Amino acid sequence: MSGSRQVRRALLSVTDKTGLVDFARQLAKHGVELVSTGGTAKTLREAGLQVRDISDLTGFPEMLDGRVKTLHPKVHGGILHIRENAEHAAAVKQHGIEPIDMVVVNLYAFEKTASRPGVTFAEMIENIDIGGPSMVRSAAKNFADVAIVTSPSDYASIAEEMEASQGALKYETRWRLAKKAFALTAAYDTAIANTLEQIAPSGPSETPVQSSGPASAPFPEILRIHYPLAMSLRYGENPHQRAALYTDGSATGIAGSHQIQGKELSYNNLVDLDACWELVQEFDQTAVAIIKHTNPCGAATGATVLEAYKKALEADPVSAFGGVIGVNREVDEKAAEEITKLFVEAIAAPGFTEGAKACFATKKNLRLVEVRPAQTLRVLKQVSGGLLLQDADRGHITVGELKTVTERKPTEDELAALIFAWRVCKHVKSNAIVYARNGQTISVGAGQMSRVDAAKFGAMKAVLPLKGCVAASDAFFPFPDGLETVAAAGATAVIQPGGSVRDEEVIAAANKLGVAMVFTGMRHFRH
Structure with missing residues (x-):
């Protein structure tokens, strides 16, 4: 059951194709037969790789708009049979099932689809992956014989190990990948359950999804929290505290932001960035907030980002030193030129013009993050012995x-x-x-x-x-x-x-x- 296993056949079926072609080339280099599905197979063929269609392996065509392609005994039998079990070996031989030694799968981006403005109920349901999680769980269960690869971030280390061992992977590597795979499917199912729990009873499937909202959606009987690790942080609020950032996978909000410049984000940076980003989301007009220790030392609206920034800074220029800035509009070059006159830790905005980026590049340590608004319905806080959950404060008052x-x-x-x-x-x-x-x-x-x-x-x-x-x-x-x-x-x-x-x-x-x-x-x- 232990020891290295040679990889002779790999099944590849991915939504995120980052690094896929290079990784497939590394597999082919070691004589691994590539079996693939739909768009993944097309990508590999266009790159000049020899690929075997999944329908050739199963003897059954892909059908129902791709809903059924890997849900087949010749797929799961090839993954799940225990190589050293004589009865298993006899069964797969009798039914012409070929071994699959590696499964490379990542799942439909359900959270991203669900968080997209205007998404319909039908679109959301269609992006619930069935075959992918099934293959992931099968391969992870049989990790003693099969390697399950669920993230492009693992491609390089796997290729390096196979290069050093003439195409084999260690038991320890397969076990590490299996644990990661089970965490992925747990998080995926949690995201689906949590999202659907917030959906109001559906009308026609082509209508945009309506959230039942924090005011009417019941609090869950079981609070499911499965957030994948986004990054480890140097330390927490203080150097003696460890810290890490986890994300809900929606690629929205501060946790899902894209850093385009500057030093590594710290725990305190992220907390303050979230505070200033949430503040500027209160306004339809162009708005700027300067935050220090989660409190605004200045906030303002204006006709332009430059005007709003100058007004925000004017309120308390002393406290603004070393703060973070939130902007609800794209930052342009004129605003950037003014902001660079102040020492700032980080800036959150929906975007930065090329001129602004060039201007900010002179401040190499300044952290710039691009953010998409998040649909936060509830807020969680830890207390000793448990957790508090409340509706997010979305209360607004008009004149x-x-x-x-x-x-x-x-x-x-x-x-x-x-x-x-x-x-x-x-x-x-x-x-x-x-x-x-x-x-x-x-x-x-x-x-x-x-x-x-x-x-x-x-x-x-x-x-x-x-x-x-x-x-x-x-x-x-x-x-x-x-x-x-x-x-x-x-x-x-x-x-x-x-x-x-x-x-x-x-x-x-x-x-x-x-x-x-x-x-x-x-x-x-x-x-």
Whole structure:
């Protein structure tokens, strides 16, 4: 059962064709017969390789639009029979089953398909791979005789080992590959189960999939978490802590981002990048956020990325040093030229123009990551002995939903500023106070134990004039003193959830000071 095994026949059927041709050439070099299916066979033939069709091996054509091609006894018998078992050997000989010594398979990209905007239910279901996982499990179960290769990242090491051993693979290698294969199928089935659990009852199959959403989808009876390792990190929040990044396979969000420049991303980089990316996703207008330790030291909207960046930086240029930046538009050369004047750790954006890339190339350590928006429905947090799961905070308030509770109504400019401040405040650690004006944060009071202290701290650190600004509070003012503090700082209008037993006292204080105040009926605690 142990020892090296010669690879004489390999079955190749892959969705991700990265490195496939070079790997197949290495196999052919050692006299390995290549058996393949559909598009994989076409790719190999176009590269000049001799390939045997799966239908030739099975004596049965591929059918049902490719749904049935490898689900056949001559495939699974060739994989699963134990070479040193006399009864197995006799059975495969009797039925003309040829041994398959290596299976090279990766699966339909279900997560990517499921996360694509406008994907239909039929498309999603069609991208549930059946034959692939079946072959993977068969080969992994019989790892003592068969090598299962599920990732292009393993091609080089396998080719190197076969070169050194005249076409054979060690037992230890086959065991390592089998464990990886079982982890792949477990993660794949988990992704399907988790995705379908969030789908509302389907209408016609050609209509776009509608998620039942966090508000209506039940929490799962069993929480399935299977995320493949994306990369190991140098360390965690501190050098004495180990860390790694895992991804859901959707190629979206910060975990699925594409780094195009700079040093290796750190744990803290990733946490801060996620914070700034999520903040700028709040806005339809061009927006820039500068984050330090997950809190915005500046955020702004503008007609261009350059304008938004300058306004965001202006709010707190000292804290911005060594921060990370999130942008919800492609970064152009003009914005890049301005950003390179500041020491920045990393930038997240949907893209960068060639001019911007050339400009940023002068800052070789600066990390640039391209990001696609993620559809985060729920948020998970570990506590000792278990996990907490909650709906993601996707609450939004429009001007029409605000309730004016004071004698003075906010002006149109104040209303626009209040909505802006409210969206930023949602991404500030509680207790949170945000001072803002004209689509620009003026100052931020974050993470204070007292709401009055948050208001005082924000006012104290302001470098821009506060007079005529607005203020947002992530939760209600429990006493009039918080309202009085932001008014004394210069705020003329305030947005807060309301709901305190002392609301009437706070409203009376606002009326006395001539401050306009609106209630949202929604809070945004961020612990």
